[in-house]
Amino acid sequence: MxxxxxxxxxxxxxxxxxxxxxxxxxxxxxxxxxxxxxxxxxxxxxxxxxxxxxxxxxxxxxxxxxxxxxxxxxxxxxxxxxxxxxxxxxxxxxxxxxxxxxxxxxxxxxxxxxxxxxxxxxxxxxxxxEPTVGEVDDRWVVPGPALADFEPRKNAVKQASIAAALERGELRVAELTAEFGAVSSPLKALEKQGVVRIEHRRRMRGMAEGSAGSAPSADSAAVPSFTPSPKPPLTRGQADALAAIDAARSRGAGEVVLVDGVTGSGKTEVYLQAIEETLAAGRTACVLVPEISLTPQTVARFRGRFGDLVAVMHSRMSQGERYDQWDFIRSGAARVVVGARSALFTPLSNLGLIVIDEEHEGSYKQDSAPRYHARDVAVWMARRAGAAVVLGSATPSIEALHACAKNPSWHQVSLPERANGKPLPEVQVVDMAKEFSGGSRSMFALPLARALEEELAAGRKAVLLLNQRGFAKFLLCRECGFVPECPSCSTSLTYHERGNFLICHHCGYRIPTPPVCPECGSPYLKKFGAGTQRVEAELRVLLDEMPGVGPGVPIVRMDADTTSGKGAHQRLLEEFAAADAAVLLGTQMIAKGLDFEDVTLV
The missing domain is CATH 3.40.1440.60 (PriA, 3(prime) DNA-binding domain)
Structure with a gap:
């Protein structure tokens, strides 16, 4: 039994x-x-x-x-x-x-x-x-063996129209219905005569539709029908990192390679070529990236190299799209999975390589049960599968550095130079206390304002990074010192001017902004700490007063509030890229995967 x-x-x-x-x-x-x-x-x-x-x-x-x-x-x-x-x-x-x-x-x-x-x-x-989501089957009308010799009756108008439409290629039943109205009876008649055939085909939600509108099969995915993006020559550091990864993978002992590379050192190209070697060995790869950096540009780099072999999993997709990608992975047609931490648990077979980019990011920790750390789970999986784990970061975590120093199965390789050979950008630290004592009351330092005016007047772009969304970080009663806090998280509530509300960005707790202090009744509630909304408002005033810039320069704000909608991230980046001169203002999500040649100021 x-x-x-x-x-x-x-x-x-x-x-x-x-x-x-x-x-x-x-x-x-x-x-x-x-x-x-x-x-x-x-x-x-x-x-x-x-x-x-x-x-x-x-x-x-x-x-x-x-x-x-x-x-x-x-x-x-x-x-x-x-x-x-x-x-x-x-x-x-x-x-x-x-x-x-x-x-x-x-x-x-x-x-x-x-x-x-x-x-x-x-x-x-x-x-x-039954499950709330599942496969989506489209009905397709394809030419039958009797189409060439078909002669419709004089009163069979819809049959004649359908036959004429099929001469241009296969069509969905939904498309024929939109064009000619109800077509169920004409299609049944044509099918009985052998003029057409009705086929059911799987449609993948959220994917570019091909002629068949279906998921690629394992056979078709084995030979990509696209031209991979060119591979740039590797620097000495990149070549050493790639060799270390290939050696760890070939040993099949679940070893970890920490790629400690400065910004712009070409870590992503190392990942791509390591994945290519993994696929050539007949195995699969999983790439984890922080949710905030899972931009269209990030996905485009992997799909540009591996085409339809890439599946993508992240929270900005609809539930139906995530189900289709999960099923695509289970079918075996997907050999590379790119996603946030949950992509680790997709049914990817014969795993050979796990890449965790920006491994120091806190988003790899799950904050609800089970409260796992994706890095630790990846190492456990790699040991079981005989795979290798690659951790990439410009600022590795203390845990990773300690493991490299103490654990013989952890290896560290460094990429101290940029892949293009250019030096790291000059960093200027401005003492805002001195600015204030000198008479300046603006949140923008004078060197920053001059640099903005110079770059925008020349038709170039600028990026302003502020790791605080909303209008103000908190409210403070100047009479009693009361600060509104979240009852669940014990953190100060962030003030949002648009909508006039206070919100906790940890759990979503939200209340209207009180007109007076809830503790003492004082009307003197001061807004402290600038968020992206407030910076956007004051930046608009600053740019409009610049004589060489003018009021037409767009400000693109990118934070968790403006990118909550589907496709918003890509739309905002495209808006910024299309402008001649513009300012991109946002939280840390804009520091990941940004790739514009004419951005000169950060």
Missing amino acids: KLASVILDIPTQALDAPYTYAVPEEAGDQPIEVGCAVLVPFGPRQAVGFIIGIEERAEGDWPAGLDPAKLKGIVRAVSRPYFDEEGAACAQWLSERYIAPLSSCVRLFTPPGGVPRMVRAQGGYWRLE
């Missing part, structure tokens, strides 16, 4: 342990395997669970503590496998390492929105609810 260990998809600590169920002899349409979501009896009702292990047991050879009389059987499988034995092992390791509920760890390996669940319906009974 086969026994299955099942993790119930019920988020409660009391049920956080595997339950044993018997695997039925007749599995039905869907085989019962490790990684499947299954329907199991649990008390007076049924529940959904995930299989993390299956073992064969002889009659009477029961696990310790198992009462055969109480053993229940799995009702049926309700999904294909979401993960394999390695995924199950990783979920259990995560649960033990980070003291997290096992059910939430297993959930990391499931597709976004693609898991069935039990819901309580009216009347108190439980029912199985």
Whole structure:
């Protein structure tokens, strides 16, 4: 008899342990395997669970503590496998390492929105609810063998129109409906005569549609139908880093290579060529980048080198798009995954290389259960898979530097020079206290204002970085010293002028701006600390007063508020790139992946 260990998809600590169920002899349409979501009896009702292990047991050879009389059987499988034995092992390791509920760890390996669940319906009974997202099938009309000799009847106007439209190529049924109205009956008649064929094809949401509008197959992905972007010659430091990565990967012992390279040293090109070597060896690669740096430019560099072999996973995509990319990875057609920390848990098989760019970033730490660190999970996965991990940063974390000094399986390589041979930019530190004592009351230092005027008047661009969104960092009562704080996070609330509200940027807690102090009733509430909204307003006034610049110079503000919409990040970068002279103002997200040759001031 086969026994299955099942993790119930019920988020409660009391049920956080595997339950044993018997695997039925007749599995039905869907085989019962490790990684499947299954329907199991649990008390007076049924529940959904995930299989993390299956073992064969002889009659009477029961696990310790198992009462055969109480053993229940799995009702049926309700999904294909979401993960394999390695995924199950990783979920259990995560649960033990980070003291997290096992059910939430297993959930990391499931597709976004693609898991069935039990819901309580009216009347108190439980029912199985199908996944909220799934595959999207388009119906396509393609020419049939009888199209060339087809002669429609005189009154068959729609049939004639459809036949004429097909002479220009295949069409979706939706396109024909938009053009000619209801076409169901004419299509059925044409299909019976062999004039057309109706095909169902998978459509990938969020991807550029080809002639078929479907996901690339594993066979077509094996030979890319595009011209890869050219590979620039490597510097001495880049070549040494690439050699160290290839050596670590070929040893297959889960070693880590820390690439400590200054800004502009060409770390991304090292990643690209290391991935190319990994693919040539028949293995796959996963690239993690901070969420804020997952810009269209970042994705374009990888797709420019590897084409349709690249899958992308990040939170700015819709749930349906993430599901399609997850399924694309599971199909085996994707061999390179680029994404935020959650991309680690996609079903990428035969993993050979994991790249973590900007490894010092705090966004690699998950702030809700399970509270894992992507770097530690990647190292564990690499050891299990015999892969290599590459950590890249211009300012490596203390943990990584310590591991390189103490752990023989960690190696550090340095890229101290820029790839283009140019020196690092000159940095000028301005003492704002001296500016203030000299009579200046502007938030813009005089050297900065002069440099802005010079660059913009010459038709060049400028970038201003301010790591604080909103209009002001906090409000302060000048009478009693009260500062409005978030009741959950105990941090000061940020003031937003547009909308006149206070908000916590950690948890989203939001209240209207009080007209008077809630503690003492004083009307003297002072705004302290400039945010991007306030800087934008005062920068507009400054530029409008510059004689050589004029009021027409655009200011593009990029922070978490202006990039919350889908495609906003790319739209703002394109707006900045298209302008002759402009200022890009934003938080730290603009410091990642920015690539404009005519940006001269930061």
